[in-house]
Amino acid sequence: MKGLKKMKYSIQFSDAIHILAYIEIFKNTNLLSSEIIAGSVKTNPANIRRIMSNLKKSDLITTQTGKANPILARPPEEISLLDVYKSIEGNTNLIHVDPKTNPDCIVGANIQQVLTSKYDLLQQKMELEMEKIKLDSIVRDISVLESKDRPQNMEIVEKYL
Template sequence: MQFSFRMPVAVQVLLCIAKFDGVFKTTSTFLASSVNVNPVIIRKTLGQLKAAGLVEVAAGVGGAKLVKEPCDITLKEIFGAVEDDEDLFHIQEHPNPQCPVGRNIHKVLGDKLSVIKNHMLEDFANITLEDLLEDIHNAEQSR
C-alpha cells in the first residue's frame, strides 16, 4: 500500500519556510525547487496550509510565512491540513455479502485500522516542526 505524498510535501514546504525565513523569499517556485515538483502542487499545498491557519501567503512574489512558531506546529496538524484521513486505509466498498469474510471485513478490519490510525495520529501529535528542524540541523552537522 502506498500513502499519499501530500503530507511529506507539506512538511518539506513548512520546513523550508521556517529555515529560509528572512534569507530567501519562499515563493511557490522556490519551494518547488526544494521539493522538486511543479509549483502548481506547491500552490495547492500552500492553500491547504493557509486554510488550516499554518501559513500566510503574500500575493505575487511575496512568499509564504509561518503563522505559528515551529514548536507549535505538529505533524498531526499538518496531516489534518492536507490529507483526507478517511481514505487513509481504503477497504473494498462492496465486498461479497454472501461470503463470511466479505460481509464482515469492514467490521473486523475496519476496527483494527481505526486503532492503527489513532496511534499514528497520537505519534504525529508528539512531533513538531521544531523537532524536524533540529533533525535537519543535526544531519547537516554530521555531514
C-alpha cells in the same frame, strides 16, 4: 506479485511537511518563491501553491498575494504533524478498508466490519503520536543530518541544533 494493482497513496502530507520545514529554515531569505521551493520538493510550482493554499487555510502559514515570502503562522514547536496532516487530508483516515468485498463469502462478508474497528483504533493511536511530533523536531533532525553531511551549510542550520 503479478496482477495486483499498486495502492494509491498521497505524498501531499510529506510535501507539506517539507514545505513547512523549508519555510522555517529559509525564513528571511529571498529563497521562498513557489518556484524555488518546488525545486527542493522536486515538483511543479502549481503543486506547491496548492499545498500552501491548504496550509494557509489551516492557519499554519501566512502569505501575501504577489509576494514570495510565506512565513509560519506559529512557532515550529506549536505545529504538529497532525495539524499538517489535517490541513492536507482533512478527516480522511490513513488506512482504508476495501469496500468491494464479496458479501457471499465468509471472509468478504465480515472483513470490512472487523478491519474498520481495528483501523479506527490504529487511526486514534497514530493521531496521538502525530500530535506529539512537532515541526521543530523535524527541522532539528534535518539540521543535524545537514551539518554532518554538508558542513559547508552549517551557518544556515546551526540555529536549529
